[in-house]
Amino acid sequence: MSEPAVIEVQGLCMAFGSNVIQRDLDFRVERGDIFVIMGGSGCGKSTLLRHLLGLLRPASGDILYSGESFVRASQDRRAAMRRRWGITYQSGGLFSAMTLGQNIALPLQLYTRYSAGEIRDIVDYKLSLVGLGGYQDYLPAQISGGMRKRGALARAIALDPEILFFDEPSAGLDPISSRLLDELILQLKESLGATVVMVTHELDSIFAIATNSVYLDAASRTRIAGGDPRWLRDHSEQPVVRQFLSRELAPAGDAQSE
């Protein structure tokens, strides 16, 4: 490969103390991918995301961004790399003491040279993108759970980031909002050339927008499949993966048959 992958994970092993969550993870995320991390509840998807974000230290293995190790990078390098990311957390992560508008203005004030008036206009635009136009002056506690999710998304895209990390962005959204969110993610990818890494269980959006994926298995504690989810649904050698993607229950008695 000539160009290094946007994200490359090499032999990553994740553990809390002696409790190994996942081991020997290897995968690449290419530029412009919409990359989905799949797996049953509790298999370590959020943990993987937190490793990718450098919030947790790998037990072993390495994570490379454009060929540069993030694990071994200096504090300054890490801060510089993080500035090109936009992130939403599973439970939102909006600053509860600030209004929605202030939440989104914060990264703009910290890292850009926009004037105060421009920032106000951009905040308005970012909120409109997630369908929250007009909610600038609401505190996170004054809006619904799904709206907080979208607000967090607006903050994540405030700086027009190159890599977007989403942890279950559409959980708690109604079908229409979740469709709009897919549309938004596609548009952001197109217009910013962004790469998207997300954890999601929404099969509809997985099939609609994902271009690549990894499936983490809770039982064997490692990656058991990867690739285009549509292809995996029909052709994966792993019955668990096919069942996951087609929402089937394991046939009683012989999960390993076929």
Place this chain on the structure above:
Amino acid sequence: MTGNAPSFAIEAVAGEGEGAIALQLAGDWVQGQTVPGFGALRDQLAGRELSQLQLQADDLGDWDSLLMAFLLQCHNYCREREIDLDTHGLPANARQLLAVATSVAPHQPPARRQQHWWQAGNPLRVLRAVRGDLRESLGFFGDICIGLARLCAGRANTRWADFRHFCYQAGPNAFAIISLTSVLVGMILAYLGAVQLQQFGAGVYVADLVVIGMLREMGVLMTAVVMAGRTGAAYAAQLGTMQTNDEIDAITTLGVSPVEFLVLPRLLALVVMMPLLVIYANLLGMLGGAIVSGGLGISMLQYISQAQEAIAVSHITVGLVKSVIFAVLIAIAGCRSGLYSGRSSAAVGQAATEAVVTALIYLIVADAAINIFFQHVEFW
């Protein structure tokens, strides 16, 4: 930054009837350039009979969110005035982003009534707020009484494991700081008294001063102040955080009264531990007094025999009665602030502050009242 300055120009569209106007966008609409605000365009459009606005971007260079923010304002302007906005001239990306941004109509926040500073200071309003506060406090106190009654009847949902846990936190965990403060307070009392008493050659009565001062007043008051800062604030922060995480709602919908489940174990733990802490503080305070007296030339034997004479059941009783009342006040101030806190990190901080401040006020007022009471019944 290099690049072409961003700009726009409006011109009539040939052959498209009266109201059609083309908006030409040009240059680089990116960070670092001075981008024309939407206000400028609005001024130019003002007074024109518009039916259609055509966006054209033939000379548009780079663009980022600034252009999109501008376009969004164009869109909202046109929607308000029912002008047709033609976006076909825009780059495909920008067009689609605009479509996403405008797929949901902006929310109109309800008009909020402005509160002026002179209204905030209006005595009637302040009185009303105080009344609300008082009612809330009384209601909370009533809830606690009901909870206690149910506890006595054996029907409360209070868990003993919680009670033990809070006892440990309020008791043994507080030893270190209580030891420090009470030894020092004992020393301060002794020093203050000794300097005065020695002028009359009555230095040995320092022991009386320390013993009576610690037992009746300083031991219990200092312990209460420390516990208000330490445990009262912790209670408020714990309950406030639970409020933010919907935990209090979860408890309520489980059919369990938050007062029984959360407040009673904390309150009882403090009520049980405070008297013990006060006894401990008194002992250490007398020790502190002994150290200073020793330094001032009063022999240990003298100090002890004088102290023995000064110690009376009544002094100890007064201290213990106060300690129980103070424990109740600290727990109520802490739990009430936490339980009724707002749902943000700032609100939790405010709850903790409020818990300590109210507890201190309660303590001082209650202390004065109790002293007056014992004075009247001549309980010496």
